[in-house]
Amino acid sequence: MRVLLLGSGGREHALAWKLVQSPKLTELHAAPGNPGIASLGQCHPVRADDAEAVLGLARALQIDLVVVGPEVPLVAGLADVLRAGGVSVFGPSRGAAAIEGSKLFAKEVMAAAGVPTAATLTEPTAPCVLKADGLAAGKGVVVCHTQAEVEEGLSELVGLGGDLVIEELLEGPEISVFALCDGATCLALPVAQDFKRAEDGDVGPNTGGMGSFAPVPGFDAEAIESLVDLTCRPILAELAERDHPFIGTLFTGLMPTPDGPRVLEYNCRFGDPETQSLVPLIQGDLLEVLVACAAGDLSGAQLEQAPGAAVTVVLAARDYPARGDTGSPISGIGAAKATGALVFHAGTALRDGSVVTNGGRILNVTGVGSDIRVACDAAYAAADLIAWDGVRRREDIAFAASRGATPATG
Numbered sequence: 001m002r003v004l005l006l007g008s009g010g011r012e013h014a015l016a017w018k019l020v021q022s023p024k025l026t027e028l029h030a031a032p033g034n035p036g037i038a039s040l041g042q043c044h045p046v047r048a049d050d051a052e053a054v055l056g057l058a059r060a061l062q063i064d065l066v067v068v069g070p071e072v073p074l075v076a077g078l079a080d081v082l083r084a085g086g087v088s089v090f091g092p093s094r095g096a097a098a099i100e101g102s103k104l105f106a107k108e109v110m111a112a113a114g115v116p117t118a119a120t121l122t123e124p125t126a127p128c129v130l131k132a133d134g135l136a137a138g139k140g141v142v143v144c145h146t147q148a149e150v151e152e153g154l155s156e157l158v159g160l161g162g163d164l165v166i167e168e169l170l171e172g173p174e175i176s177v178f179a180l181c182d183g184a185t186c187l188a189l190p191v192a193q194d195f196k197r198a199e200d201g202d203v204g205p206n207t208g209g210m211g212s213f214a215p216v217p218g219f220d221a222e223a224i225e226s227l228v229d230l231t232c233r234p235i236l237a238e239l240a241e242r243d244h245p246f247i248g249t250l251f252t253g254l255m256p257t258p259d260g261p262r263v264l265e266y267n268c269r270f271g272d273p274e275t276q277s278l279v280p281l282i283q284g285d286l287l288e289v290l291v292a293c294a295a296g297d298l299s300g301a302q303l304e305q306a307p308g309a310a311v312t313v314v315l316a317a318r319d320y321p322a323r324g325d326t327g328s329p330i331s332g333i334g335a336a337k338a339t340g341a342l343v344f345h346a347g348t349a350l351r352d353g354s355v356v357t358n359g360g361r362i363l364n365v366t367g368v369g370s371d372i373r374v375a376c377d378a379a380y381a382a383a384d385l386i387a388w389d390g391v392r393r394r395e396d397i398a399f400a401a402s403r404g405a406t407p408a409t410g
Contacts, residue, residue: 002027003287004058005041006048006078007069008034010314010346010364011272015067015286016040017342018279022287029061035355036345049073051081058087065090065291068248071269075101075135079248090290095244097268099235103133103165106266109242113234117263118167124150129170131265133163141206143169170255170262175216176274177224177252179232180289182298183245186236187289188228190215190281190305192274193401198321200396207321208361211397213311213372214277217404221305227254231263247293276344276364277310308368311375311398313383314346315363318390324360325390327351332386333363341382342366357388373402 001024005016013036020028020040028041031054037043046053049072058066066082068074068091077094091097098105110117121128124144130153132140140160142153157164175193179186192214198204219227231252239246251267251274270278279286283304292301317325324347333355336343344366347359363386367378376398383393 001025001064001287001291002062003029004054004061004063004066005030005033005037005069006054006066006073008032008048009069009272010344010361011270011275012069013037013344013346014276014279014364015069015270017344018282018286019067022285024285024287024291027061029063031057034345035348035350036343049076049078051076051078054078055081055085055087058082059085063087065287065294067091067290069269071097071100071267072135074248074268088291088294090248090294092246092248092268093244095242096239096246096248098244099239099246099250099266100268101135103131103265104163107165109235109238110263113238115231115234115263116260118170121166121168124154124166126150127169129167130154130157131165131167132157132160133165134160136160145169170257170264172255172257174253174255174264175219176271177227177231177254178271178274178278179228179250179252180293180298181232181236181246181248181250182293182296183247184236184240184296185298186228186232186250187298187301187303188224188232189278189303191219191224191227192216192271192277194271194274195394195397200394205321207316209271209273210314210316210394211312212271212273212277213309213375213398213401214274214281215305215309217372217401227252227261230261235266247296273312273314273361273364276312276342276366280310280342280366280368281306281308308370309372309375310366310368311372311379311402312364312366313379313393313397314361315365315383315386315391315393316361317347317357317359318392320360320392325357325362325388328357328388328390330355330357330362330386330388335385336365336382339378339382339385340368341378342368343382343386362388362391372398376402
């Protein structure tokens with residue numbers, strides 16, 4: 001099979017790493033890709049959000065399946081353009097992707113489907129959570145404990161434009177549930193957890209994610225199926241009822257509470273950086289399952305969870321998320337990989353044959369081990385070997401879980 005993978009981040013590099021392991025893959029292409037993906041397949045200078053250019057590339061390369069990484073092109077309707085052009089695609093239509101593209105739409109769908117979620121508030125009064133209705137690259141959520149934080153958050157989010165959603169503040173560890181969907185049914189992946197705040201101890205501004213780990217202790221196969229029954233399958237049924245069948249990855253961010261799980265948000269794609277911790281734990285042919293989803297028939301498809309755990313540490317620019325870094329030479333990638341860790345490129349470029357910085361989140365270092373502690377130690381040991389001027393990271397990714405802490409299952 002010829003596959004075209006869209007995107008240029010660490011998530012897409014991780015997917016590429018897994019897809020090339022499929023015996024069914026004959027050619028891997030990426031648009032636009034990155035230096036890490038270029039070592040696995042052929043990259044093309046086409047933006048993922050240029051729907052007509054992507055369609056033209058897919059036709060020219062005789063692509064059998066397009067796998068869409070980022071949310072922006074999906075919310076804009078890329079999958080609709082590809083399907084109308086006769087190209088098979090793993091990714092939801094514009095109507096289905098609105099589950100991420102609009103928080104207000106998601107709340108409406110959750111209410112219709114009977115999915116438990118945080119209560120919507122009518123006034124921005126602390127404590128509360130302020131959310132931009134539309135896409136904001138993981139930075140459109142402000143948690144407010146005081147009224148001063150509310151005022152600051154309102155000022156920040158108004159600058160993004162669009163409507164705001166105000167929710168009750170639920171506090172605790174958030175978990176990420178992933179389901180691969182064919183429009184009617186789904187197949188669950190291990191539960192992961194990411195770390196959105198910029199600084200150790202979960203403080204500082206929200207980012208696109210500073211690290212992740214999987215699996216989350218306390219969520220075995222039975223518990224995962226219960227979560228999917230509660231939060232994913234009702235959404236699939238509701239979207240199908242609205243003539244927007246969801247084909248792709250339905251990613252649920254939820255919080256276990258004493259009153260049971262509460263959905264915080266839905267996303268219409270693989271998580272970043274959760275994917276970097278998930279793919280090493282998937283046993284089986286991921287490409288085969290993505291093809292089955294795109295064809296609308298998951299019956300008989302299966303993936304197994306490998307034993308052990310994976311931990312991903314994000315190496316970011318000095319001033320991320322306020323600004324990125326461009327052109328700084330990076331050293332130590334080869335040494336890090338030699339330890340057995342996986343190094344996924346997220347914001348890099350090639351200059352005169354050398355890898356340099358080109359973004360906010362630059363590299364993702366994933367350690368795999370027999371348990372979370374071993375995987376955590378492996379990730380940080382490898383990350384220690386990578387350097388550039390201004391590199392920074394969180395030092396507490398998966399730290400609590402590696403020492404036996406588990407989220408309350410509700």
